[in-house]
Every structure is written in C-alpha cells, then in structure tokens.
Amino acid sequence: MGLDIGGTKTLAVLLAPDGTVAAQTRLPTAPGPRGVLDGAVRAVEGVTRAADVPVEDVTGVGVGIPGLVDAVDGSVRHAVNLGLDGEALELATLLSARLGGIGVGVENDLNVAAVGAAHLLEVADPASGPVDLAFLALGTGLAAGVVLDGRLRRGSHGAAGEIGHVPVDPAGPPCACGQRGCLELYASGSAISAVWPTTSGRPAPVELFEAAEAGDPRAVAVRDRYASAVAAAVRLLVLSVDVRYVVLGGGVSQLGQPLLEAVQEALEDESAASGFLRSLDLPGRVRLAPGRVPVGAVGAAVVGRGHAARVPDLR
Numbered sequence: 001m002g003l004d005i006g007g008t009k010t011l012a013v014l015l016a017p018d019g020t021v022a023a024q025t026r027l028p029t030a031p032g033p034r035g036v037l038d039g040a041v042r043a044v045e046g047v048t049r050a051a052d053v054p055v056e057d058v059t060g061v062g063v064g065i066p067g068l069v070d071a072v073d074g075s076v077r078h079a080v081n082l083g084l085d086g087e088a089l090e091l092a093t094l095l096s097a098r099l100g101g102i103g104v105g106v107e108n109d110l111n112v113a114a115v116g117a118a119h120l121l122e123v124a125d126p127a128s129g130p131v132d133l134a135f136l137a138l139g140t141g142l143a144a145g146v147v148l149d150g151r152l153r154r155g156s157h158g159a160a161g162e163i164g165h166v167p168v169d170p171a172g173p174p175c176a177c178g179q180r181g182c183l184e185l186y187a188s189g190s191a192i193s194a195v196w197p198t199t200s201g202r203p204a205p206v207e208l209f210e211a212a213e214a215g216d217p218r219a220v221a222v223r224d225r226y227a228s229a230v231a232a233a234v235r236l237l238v239l240s241v242d243v244r245y246v247v248l249g250g251g252v253s254q255l256g257q258p259l260l261e262a263v264q265e266a267l268e269d270e271s272a273a274s275g276f277l278r279s280l281d282l283p284g285r286v287r288l289a290p291g292r293v294p295v296g297a298v299g300a301a302v303v304g305r306g307h308a309a310r311v312p313d314l315r
C-alpha cells in the first residue's frame with residue numbers, strides 16, 4: 001500500500017504482489033498532525049475497501065510526504081503545507097499502531113516519485129534490469145530524486161539531487177538559499193510564474209506555452225529560455241551520474257508533450273556543436289512522468305514493501 005500525502009489531496013494505491021496497481025483512491029488532505037494521521041488511516045481503509053482486501057492482508061504501508069523526513073524512524077518535520085511545522089510527527093510509529101502493527105515506511109515525496117517512476121519502468125520492461133533514473137520535479141522549487149541501480153540514493157546529508165541550488169549565473173538574482181543565480185530561479189514552475197504572470201487564473205505554464213504556440217514572439221522567447229534552463233538541469237543530472245532516464249514531473253510536467261518537445265529541442269540545439277554531448281543522446285533520455293498513474297503513491301507502496309513486517313503468502 002502506498003500513500004502520497006500532498007497539500008490538498010492524498011492519493012492511495014494498493015499494489016498486487018506482481019507490482020501492478022490493484023486499486024487506487026484519492027481523498028482531500030486535512031492539515032495538522034491529527035488530520036494527516038486520520039487521513040492516512042482513511043486512505044488505507046478506502047483503498048482496501050475498493051480492492052475488497054482486508055486491511056490485515058496488507059503487508060506494508062509506505063507514505064510519501066513533503067517536508068524533512070527521517071527515513072530511519074519514519075518521522076516528518078517542516079511540512080508547512082500540511083500544518084506540520086511544530087515538533088516532529090512520528091508518522092510511521094503512530095500509523096503502524098493505528099493499523100494493527102502493519103510495517104510503515106515514510107519517505108520524502110520527491111523520493112517516492114523517483115522510486116515509483118523506476119518501478120513503473122521495471123514493470124513495463126522486466127528484462128531491462130535495475131533502472132537508473134532521475135525524477136526531476138518542476139514545481140514550486142526544482143529538485144531531483146535519484147535512483148541508481150534500482151536503489152534510491154539520498155546521499156550522506158539527504159542532498160542528492162538538490163540541483164535547484166546549483167548557481168548558473170553568479171551575477172543573477174538572489175535565491176532564498178543565500179546564493180545568487182540558482183538554477184531553480186530559471187527552471188522551476190515558480191520561475192515561469194515570475195516572468196509570465198497569469199491573467200486568466202489558469203496555470204502560468206499553460207498560458208505561456210499556448211501564447212508561444214499561437215506565435216507571440218515574446219512568449220516564444222520566454223518558453224525557449226525556460227526549456228533551455230530545464231535542459232541545463234537534464235544535462236547536469238546526466239553528466240553527474242549518467243542516469244538512463246530523466247523523468248520530468250511536478251506541476252509543469254502537466255503540460256505534457258509540448259514541454260517534452262521544447263526540452264528535447266533545447267537539448268538537440270545544445271548538442272549541435274558538441275560531439276561529446278551528441279554521443280550521450282540527451283534528448284533520448286528525457287521522459288514525461290506518467291499522467292494517469294499516481295507515480296508518487298506507487299513509489300510509496302514500493303517503500304512500504306521494504307517495511308513489510310510479515311512475509312506475504314504468494315501461493
């Protein structure tokens with residue numbers, strides 16, 4: 001079982017023993033320690049009911065949640081959007097107790113998305129072996145979750161994939177992190193809202209890409225600059241750890257194909273003058289996060305499988 005607890009909604013999936021999605025559900029997230037915990041219990045009950053499987057048959061529960069997660073003890077802090085900005089919430093311990101002792105694992109929301117994307121690629125092509133990928137979240141901020149040889153890599157300080165704070169312009173504007181000209185200021189979803197303020201109430205990336213598609217020259221310039229910033233993030237990930245795939249996720253990825261094409265075009269343009277880059281086939285490594293499958297919840301379920309307190313009976 002996997003839960004992806006976001007600021008407004010919680011997605012839950014039940015994975016069958018073969019790794020496919022057996023059932024899924026979504027419900028609104030309630031804030032605060034109480035709201036989050038009760039919501040998690042309701043999500044587990046909801047999805048087991050949808051699958052007609054007793055809660056006792058669930059072998060492990062994984063939770064993806066924003067904020068600072070201690071994956072060892074399963075606690076979460078500083079999830080401000082969820083009203084968890086006081087003391088640490090011992091989510092794994094408390095949820096396990098509410099579910100009759102089922103093993104519970106907790107992981108950062110970006111990391112479960114990376115694990116979920118890797119899992120879906122493995123299920124789609126079991127012969128391909130362990131997956132190497134980075135899940136690049138283009139949202140309020142910019143960061144990547146990294147899976148190498150099929151394993152989530154957090155790094156020694158949990159900072160693996162924090163490429164949003166690599167400065168790309170030393171003379172650029174100040175970043176909230178204290179540096180100047182960080183990549184996040186050019187390639188995140190917020191970067192689009194900053195340069196292309198929305199007028200219709202629709203998301204800024206949608207308005208920008210539509211205006212560019214309609215031929216507005218200023219929109220074309222802004223879109224292309226954005227695409228090359230995302231391309232820079234892709235290049236950074238490939239040149240650091242040579243991941244086979246860079247999966248574009250986060251709010252901006254809901255643009256779908258037009259985003260993918262713009263980023264691939266930027267990568268092709270940048271490779272034109274470099275035989276070295278061309279040999280790495282950067283455009284061929286970029287993928288869109290699957291739209292219909294809740295990739296974070298799937299990854300959370302994979303994390304939960306690793307915390308299973310009981311061995312499933314597969315006979």
Ligand SMILES: [Zn+2]
Pocket residue numbers: 164165166175176177178179182184
């Ligand atoms: Zn920064």
